[in-house]
Amino acid sequence: MDKSYSPNKLAALWKQAQELCDKNKLEDALELLTPICSEINDSEYISFLNLAGLIALNLDKNEIGFSWLLKSYKLDPKQVEVNYNLSIIYENKKNYKSAVGHLSKALDLDPRNINCLFNRANIYETLELYEDGLADISKLIRLEQSADVYNLYGLIQNGCKNYNQAINLFKRALDLDPDNIEFMNNLAISHKDNGGLNQAKNILLEAIKINPGVALTLNNLGLVYEEANQLEKAVEYYRKSKDLQENFANSYNLGIAQLKVHDYKNGWKNYESRWEINSFKLKMIRTKKPLWDGSECRSILVWGEQGLGDEIIYSSMLNDLKTYCDNIYYACLSTKTISLFKNSFKKIKVLAMDEISNDDFFDYHIPVASLGQFFRLDAGSFEKYEKYLFADQDLKNKLKEKFNKPLIGISWRSNASVSKNIDLKEFKKLIHPNYQMINLQYQLTIKEKKELNSLGIKYLDLELFDDIDTAAALIDCCEFVITASNINAHLAGALNKKTFLLSASGVKQFHYWMSPTSNSLWYPSVQIVNQQKNGNWARDFELIYKQI
Template sequence: MLTAKKELLWKKINRLFKSNRFNDVISLTLENINDSLNYDNIKFINLAAEASLQTNQLELAKKFLEHSLKIDSQQYLPLYNLGVMHEIDEKFINAISYYKQSLNYNPEYFDARFNLANVLKKIQKFEDALIQTKQLIKLHKNYDSMNLHGAILLELNELDSAFKIFTELNSQYKDPNILNSIAKIYRKWGNQDKFFLTLEEAYEVDKNFPQTNHNLGNYYESKRKYMEAEKFYNSTLKFDDNPDTRISLGICQLKQQKFNIGWENYESRWKSSHLLTKFIKTRKPLWNGDQCDSILVWGEQGIGDEILYCSMLNDVSKFANKVFYSCSSKKITSILKRNFPNITILHTDDVTSDDFFDTHIPVGNLGRYLRNNPSSFKNTNYRIHPDPKNKTLIKTKFSDPMIGISWRSNDQLKNIELANFKSLINSRYKLISLQYQPTDDELKILIELGIIESKLNIYDDLESLLSLIDCCDYIVTSSNINAHFAGALNKKTFLLDKNNIELKHFHYWSSPTKNSLWYPSIEIVNQKKENNWKDEFQYIKSQIDV
């Protein structure tokens, strides 16, 4: 039981808290409540912790909460607040632990279960998150619980169930967030018309809602209406300056050859949680385009992108006495060493200190300085060469005129049905598969169509893949490593650019002419009708026949 003095203090502190005088609450608590483990101090300490959270004094809040839990470790609210703090710091595993502890002592605490489900969604443990949202709906079926449940179903690709939830919510709330979720489902179903109409409906509800503007930007970009896309991306950034929209804006600007501003915005990828490559740890500054003694250029985003951006490596040599290139995959080190004899080629694992270079830059950032106008793409003389002995050996196995084909990528949205390639079969050329790791079903189709399967380990042995591509007369491929190798080999290539609203088209497969700026030998064949390649394959066949 509180003493009369503490009763008066509690009333005063409580009054200050209700008046939003949070710093006064903290000061009075620190002045009057000692560090003892007296149970009477708990409510003072917890209120001071809440005041610290309100004023974003997180370290102080943490001290108050930990002190409170030393007095009584079974309090669900301090445990929940510690979870919130760890979630703010993006220490998600710790946050999950505290939310679970909070629920141990109060299983019906809605906020703790909601936050637990949301954090599990953030770290992509969608099945675990779904278990929590099901319990959440039993506790309280409201907008928040239903919306989160629907969002997790959407991540799990349970589209029918998600659609049912969002349409139910939409009947109660005309909310742009819900409409954007419905639009996303239509996009996944491949219904472009409904996707666009639903976004228009969301736009009418709230023209300033960031997600609507971002998605409209995506829509217009997929239709290659880049000026409209740029307008909506810029509108998004007025209300929510986030890295993912800025990346999309940068890519859209690069597609329009607005190189300076496009490269600048594209560099926002380093602030995005979706980028798998991590920025290297170093004390050395980023290269700014000036002359320097030594520079480390380091690979990012995958082998295909590295091959593309390595077209700028020889240009870097004009600015530095020593150029080091650190590739992210050991599979391409021998290829780069042979083709860049004046550059020291390393692997990421070899870079254990930053003592050997003065400045550094991720390879994709080079474009800002070296590819900032259309003329900078001309006369680059970029071409890689296969190992001569390896090519000779492979040429003895496959000596007929050949068309190399591949149809799959790591991104399933780029995939093309293998059956489409049947129309290329003719008496003048053999078709040979360049597809890495074909499935059993694909191998059966190759046999049925008479397409050669090289039986080379072209997934791990990229030297053999490079030689095999160079032995071909033509390449017809989806967007994957084969396209990049073919372009770098200066091989006549038809790049199949799929019409899919879900697919994020790379800036380097967009050009005001039919050929890629980065790889002049690659002709970009845009699919006109979704799920129909008939006209495009007829066109490719006519070009090969000529």
Template sequence: MRNKTNDEKEQQNFYRKPLEAISNVEPKLQKAFSLCQEGETQQAEKICQQVLTDYPLNVEAIHILGIIAHSENKHNIAVSLIKRAIELDPSQPAFHNNFGNVLREQGMLDESAQAYKKAIQLQPNSAEIYNNLGVVLQEQRRLKEAIWAYEKAIEIRPDCTGAHINFGNVLQEQGELKKSIQTYRRAIQIQPDSAEARKNLGMSLLLTGSFEEGWEQFAWRWQCKDFMSKNRHFPQPNWDGTNLRSKTILVWAEQGIGDEIMFVSMLSDLLEIGANIIVECDARLVQLFQRSFPQIQFLPRQAPPDPQLFDINIDYQIPMGNLGQWLRPNKDSFTATRYLLPCSKRISQMKEKYRSLSNDKMLIGISWKSINRDVGKAKSTLLEDWTSILSQGGCYFIDLQYGNTKSEVEKYVSDKNHILIYQDEEIDPLTDLDGFAAQVSALDLVISTSNTTAHLAGALGQNVWTLLRLVPSWRWMTQRTDTLWYPEMKLFRQLQLGNWSPVFNEVKQALENHMANDWKQ
């Protein structure tokens, strides 16, 4: 979940400063500022340029131009302009606050924190600036300091929704789930229509197994500005759990490939209740999904959508993740079974190839990182972390990490003569997901961090060990060593935030036991 550097109701307020607090501003700049708030940046920019023609050192005009550049993702220009405004008038807290915002988005976290601290010196009673400082401190993994900043923001302004949401986020990250849920509920009391607070509450509830309310709150994700998927806006009414027998429903996939793979498990429930189903999904999954669910019609997601999806004979539509509200209301409603069917011919070909290359050693696929926009770094490991696993005798390791890992693997193995990681150049996990499914199915074991590889292996019924951060994605819940979603998956969890060493020690021991007791050539 992404932290917010300002309240939801103020998300368009790039100026970060109430209009009435601006001193000595010309009416033209008041208008420019208002236009900037409304998203009319071209008109606002034109006014500022006109002002600067007559008054080249007008700091407010320069600052607003920096805000406009920031809103248009022209970050280098924004940095230059706001820095110039600060040089001309270093006494304005809004300038330093906005400078911190731009620097943060540039990844310059130390400099961003310093800018916020300078703004606080100038305006120590600003909840918003303390909230912004908390965000950058949290991104720096300075969690205790981030908590202090959020608490200061709430102390100054108890109704600061954004600070409550961010406080809930950092509490969840530390494993304080009960407290984080209470904090999100407080944010909702303050602002009942806060989609961000409700979505985050939903994920926390799902994580703790409170599925019924969790799904209901998680449905608010579609109203969140930064949600990774866009609403498809099909014309059919949303399915509300009513009887689907002999009805046709359009199910459209959302979020990432791993989410699509996981959520598609619920299609079997729709078939059992007699629904006719059309699914829009990532084009790379159509072949695999169609083989696995021959009774369902799968169409690739495209823009604009396939005209067939607007057929008036389709009775309902629903985003795939929303199926959980009706089909997975509690733990007992889950049926962890294998549901994806790879190409048997390709499996046989790859299995034969890998057996030959390995001299019939145990075939283990590995995947060590995630490219998730929000939490990929926290879910990822380094190849160096895997050395104790990759040194295990009797095993042949195969790279299942999507993306270009050739140089990374070559660098890692260059000074480790006893370690080999085979990279099959015939399979590209990013483009050939059907081939990737066959590759995964050809192996004896998959060990992966929480990413698409883990989801695919789980859905294929493959023996897969998944390595999880301290507080993982909601789907993995807490404390369990198994998962409700996949039949043959074992979970290995961090016990301390960011510390992977005990996890790999546990995996090493499990692999040794597996080789000794379960593995048969």
């Protein structure tokens, strides 16, 4: 510290800065403190740094505030308030790791600090680290029973899929703050996730009566209607939400709903807002080349962006590109599909995503699902469908040698959602004397293997999850495929196999399984079997049996 700053002078400067703050003359206070903050190099005077840092933050001079608080922290790391304030800055920067680090240091010093416990639990909830959040919020609820604490506790329990506990916690929050629209929305979403669509709808309609100008409420009501398969109502409320306050969430939801009702022109346009969602952003390739705009070009890179099923279904549009471009490259998001795609798209250069070391070899690029805005704009654009995936013939022939009857391939489970699953025992009703039933289900459990044996359904010791070539070859050996909504449905459809897709009642379906006819627009060989009675496949399986 400069010797010109005597103890008396420092005391006077501190008093003057405090008086300026009391008069709300924050700019003047910061200007007064800046010279001394620059001179401080030991922990004796860190109170000046802390005050200057907080003043700067209040003036939205975040980097200046951050620099003074960080300097204070480095001089004395054992300050609860400084660690807390630094955590807020890091959280605003979405640097959650550093934010949690400072909150943890503060809590080591003061384990019962309410603000630190709340903020760390809140960050854990944001990061979907629900078990960590549960540990913090369980401590916090013993110290403070405020509406905000109950609400955060509810969000964490909902993330843990403890829906009944979440519902009770949101109700406690609303007991303390009855007209809080945020809490009402959270309660409604918990009811929706718990299957209580009517309760969710009624809560959201009540929230709209209290305040009709909240875009989140309208968006969530759209989610409820979509879950209930009332798609026109879902579109209506997503659109109202977007008109009120456009954001990527309501635009994306509107796009999906519009695709489900076959409003492809608007649906694809709104679906592009997915690139504002973090999970999609992470898959965006790094390139300075422009997105393809639908015009003729010399070369284009199309790249995979989602799961295996999506990669397969949207690759149906790759051949449409041939009239626009001579040099087409396709980068597979999953290495599992590379060999199959190379065998199927002979005039397209198929490569792995990690082979893209630079962007010198293409003029334009486009994520594969975005081709829909050019090639799938109405039901008629699906009519030119042709089989586009081709299994390895040598592998297929070797597998065929193992059977002496025509095959019916079955799979009953989806890793994406247990609600799509079918009880394996149901397939006993489809055993036919003229066919051999063969397992297509990947990642079999020991219990499932025993059950297959007891039903007389053949399964081979094959890798059907990681080895897509083998899965495709086995499916291509089949006369019929009967499957839940999983990768097998996509492979069978792309191979143009007669397929029965089992769509359980009350289960939210992807837009591409929503069709104006009984067969999929995307895969004409796939017949969508919508369960007629919730929890009971008897009648549906009877109708399938008559067709095989």
